[in-house]
Amino acid sequence: MTETKDDTNPSRRSLIGWGGAGLALGAVAAGGAVAMTRTGDDVEPTAAETGAAVAFHGANQAGIATPVQDRLHFAAFDVDTTDRAEFVQMLKDWTAAARRMTAGKTVGDGAYGGLAEAPPDDTGEALGLKPSRLTLTIGFGPSLFAKFGLADRRPDALVDLPKFAGDALDASRSNGDLCVQACADDPQVAVHAIRNLARIGMGKVSIRWSQLGFGKTSSTTPDAQTPRNLMGFKDGTRNIAGTETDRLKKFVWVGEKDGPEWMVGGSYVVARRIRMHIETWDRTSLQEQEDVFGRDKGEGAPVGKAKERDEPFLKAMKPDAHVRLAHPDANHGSTILRRGYSFTDGTDGLGRLEAGLFFLAYMRDVSNGFIRIQRNLATDALNEYIQHVGSAVFAVPPGVRDKDDWWGRTLFSEEA
Amino acid sequence: MTETKDDTNPSRRSLIGWGGAGLALGAVAAGGAVAMTRTGDDVEPTAAETGAAVAFHGANQAGIATPVQDRLHFAAFDVDTTDRAEFVQMLKDWTAAARRMTAGKTVGDGAYGGLAEAPPDDTGEALGLKPSRLTLTIGFGPSLFAKFGLADRRPDALVDLPKFAGDALDASRSNGDLCVQACADDPQVAVHAIRNLARIGMGKVSIRWSQLGFGKTSSTTPDAQTPRNLMGFKDGTRNIAGTETDRLKKFVWVGEKDGPEWMVGGSYVVARRIRMHIETWDRTSLQEQEDVFGRDKGEGAPVGKAKERDEPFLKAMKPDAHVRLAHPDANHGSTILRRGYSFTDGTDGLGRLEAGLFFLAYMRDVSNGFIRIQRNLATDALNEYIQHVGSAVFAVPPGVRDKDDWWGRTLFSEEA
Numbered sequence A, B: 001m002t003e004t005k006d007d008t009n010p011s012r013r014s015l016i017g018w019g020g021a022g023l024a025l026g027a028v029a030a031g032g033a034v035a036m037t038r039t040g041d042d043v044e045p046t047a048a049e050t051g052a053a054v055a056f057h058g059a060n061q062a063g064i065a066t067p068v069q070d071r072l073h074f075a076a077f078d079v080d081t082t083d084r085a086e087f088v089q090m091l092k093d094w095t096a097a098a099r100r101m102t103a104g105k106t107v108g109d110g111a112y113g114g115l116a117e118a119p120p121d122d123t124g125e126a127l128g129l130k131p132s133r134l135t136l137t138i139g140f141g142p143s144l145f146a147k148f149g150l151a152d153r154r155p156d157a158l159v160d161l162p163k164f165a166g167d168a169l170d171a172s173r174s175n176g177d178l179c180v181q182a183c184a185d186d187p188q189v190a191v192h193a194i195r196n197l198a199r200i201g202m203g204k205v206s207i208r209w210s211q212l213g214f215g216k217t218s219s220t221t222p223d224a225q226t227p228r229n230l231m232g233f234k235d236g237t238r239n240i241a242g243t244e245t246d247r248l249k250k251f252v253w254v255g256e257k258d259g260p261e262w263m264v265g266g267s268y269v270v271a272r273r274i275r276m277h278i279e280t281w282d283r284t285s286l287q288e289q290e291d292v293f294g295r296d297k298g299e300g301a302p303v304g305k306a307k308e309r310d311e312p313f314l315k316a317m318k319p320d321a322h323v324r325l326a327h328p329d330a331n332h333g334s335t336i337l338r339r340g341y342s343f344t345d346g347t348d349g350l351g352r353l354e355a356g357l358f359f360l361a362y363m364r365d366v367s368n369g370f371i372r373i374q375r376n377l378a379t380d381a382l383n384e385y386i387q388h389v390g391s392a393v394f395a396v397p398p399g400v401r402d403k404d405d406w407w408g409r410t411l412f413s414e415e416a
Helices: A012-016 A084-102 A142-146 A187-200 A245-251 A278-282 A286-293 A322-326 A367-379 B012-016 B084-102 B142-146 B187-200 B245-251 B278-282 B286-293 B322-326 B367-379 B381-385
Strands: A071-079 A135-140 A178-184 A205-216 A267-276 A341-347 A353-363 A386-396 B071-079 B135-140 B178-184 B205-216 B267-276 B341-347 B353-363 B386-396
Touching (some): A071 A187, A084 A187, A187 B205, A187 B341, A187 B353, A286 A322, A341 B205, A353 B187, B071 B353, B084 B135, B267 B367, B278 B353, B322 B367, B353 B386
Antiparallel strands (some): A071 A205, A135 A178, B071 B205, B135 B386, B205 B341
């Protein structure tokens, strides 16, 4: 929860003053946070005070247990350099940039006061925008561990995902050596962050694929209403909330007994691009739709119950109902922290909406988490209406502890 | 400004009550509008009262002079049916759905109270969300006038766009018989609207291409700060504001002298998908960037001036500066109402961000508006960093006047 203060560096806000604060796009913090009403530019906001900036430093990375922001830009990178020192330096540079951007500052302090002959340190499109609860979360893919002599440091829990029934994976939308998840309440802030990291990484890494997302499809805020997915159903009712310390410890954070040591306080993330056959779904009867999910569409209540959060009675549902098959009781108690976003990427070549769910889930154990549950969903009635078209898994290292720490230090540093 | 009231039909809000109001995603109205603070579900909000719903009825269509919303979903459709009566019925059905959706209601009144055996009237993903200032604006492309015996009703002003220097147009992202522009402060509301219109049109029309956009890149609100484009520059400082009745009449609305009669109160819209060569731009020096635009990057002031809104002195700029070439003084006084959005559609096959500006502009006269200005931009220094990859033009008919009126009536109705 450490906040670095550096009054000598320009913040995005102080550069233009607060004249434009009334206009700042989409910068109102949601999910129970309080909107900023400041009129001066000399005080750094804190998360507790305003909800507008999320602390970058901590034992765990932000962006996992953090209340879900409205927008996502997720990018997977391939590593191009073979020079370990160069790659480590890039991770340090990324960390410094992430620390500043999540605080609402420009990437470098010479952005507009520096040399006119040089490219600006910051691309500038987030100037004047608030921090917008930006979080940046890094992950390391299985393929990274084949590089830089890291083979013996690959966690046992970072297994390659098996092929699941119905998978139709596009290699150009799958895997990657690295990932960065950028979440913010303003899409321009999330896009700006990924773009500037890509720019800093130029020549060392390149973007393999990326995904924009909107409209929280799950919520880590326990009492808030569950958002609807693009099928019109509430999804993620019983998700793990960021305040549930016990469930986070049990299902999300890598513990000391799990190992390896460099991953303690970290997690694993599974990303799946799930295309929805929207047009088919929209021609399906209400009864069939409700049977498929095991909930009613309006309220979101489990079959036979009145309210969304009523305890589901699984046996009242059809055997292939989504809720029944995904429930912890059907998966030896397993559950995962879901943090997915809806996406709409225009139209496919056949006049159909290219839309669906970009599923993101964090877990302590990939085999006992996503793999177990996804295998159990092989008979899910929902499978008729969806298809998994992209897939990736990453080891998410622990948080950056202070201003001298950096993303990946525990993996790369000899002293770790 | 007529608001229909229909207390017998469920609104999106009354279906779930207001318990979720605190969570409604991104539904806070921006651009000077006032956020809703209602706690009851029995009163329909009005635009004047809350800013959360924009009136659907009026002499002009909403979504043109309306203060720009945060998000865009724009879709171009091909007409598949050859049956004029069937097409006209679809336009009537679309109008009824648009009237309801812009008021925050479900598409039909049987959405969840109707038959379980039938598909729901509404796809449901906007249930519980506020109207979010949704506007829906329809346009008719040149190719539509080759159908349904409409050839002699095509406006002279609806010219085909010529090929401009540097164009690299993708046919699959260009043209269309129809377009619908959906703008809202919540992307899920905009996406929901396009999807439901596509669903109603199934078998009669199909989506040819569509585009998501975010982050207003121009503002029709005169005193608000101008948003930045993805090059980090303020763009659209001297845009026509929705309150400037004289400039709207002169440059945007088709007048009685212009004809044809069915277009009076309408306008023309030009859509251009402009890809930015982000990576090249980001490696360009600050001085070069500022020279290209003719503004400084931080404040947005014209060359030699202190403030964004200071009167530009064009001769102080380089001859190929964007502001200098686009200025009305360089175009025989011509100007257009810009309403574009930034886009980021992931990554191209070469690891570069697929990002840029989805340019939308409304004008009374296409030849004297967009075509004149775009020709003058042939020598624009900006052309080194951008490429036009999609293009379309549409005639935008006048507004729907009341609950008996419908989109396209003045074009299709014999009595018109």
